[in-house]
Amino acid sequence: MTPPTILIVPGLRDHVEDHWQTLLAKKLPNARSVAPLEHDKLSRAARVAALDQALAEIDGPVVLVAHSAGVMITVHWAQQHSRPIHGALLAAPADLESPFPPGYPTTEALRDNGWLPIPRQPLSFPSIVAASTNDPLGKLEKITELAIAWGSRIENIGAVGHLNPAAGFGDWPGAEDYIRELVGN
Incomplete structure (x- = not known):
């Protein structure tokens, strides 16, 4: 079997x-990334279309590795498309329904750009939600509720903030552990 593309x-x-x-x-030889948008950067529809386009360019199995609003892009995509996905690591989902700190999009801007409400239907593929206990963009209780609704396994990864460079994370070796687990499914 062909190893999944990440x-x-x-x-x-x-x-x-x-x-x-x-x-x-x-680091991973079989990894690709969804291309950044040049226009409509806050548009949920444009982001979902970019994910769909990236998937269309991949033959064989795929493991999605999403972070923050990328998780929301993934769950919105999953409600509209039926391409088989081998598994997904959904890291530090951003709770787009709750107000963000200054410097982030407002709830109104997110609603106007199609992000709300957050889908709560079960995903059609195995998924792991890696959630922080002190993420300023998503309280653990809310992220746990979303993970349950999606049918995802929730993993409490401790006090790691938003799991980004501002929280002290460049490299995150835990991602590779979860990916290995998903590839093995």
């Missing part, structure tokens, strides 16, 4: 050079 689904800040997803994509 498809990185970044959040709204796209490809940050020292982000664990960017570092992971460089």
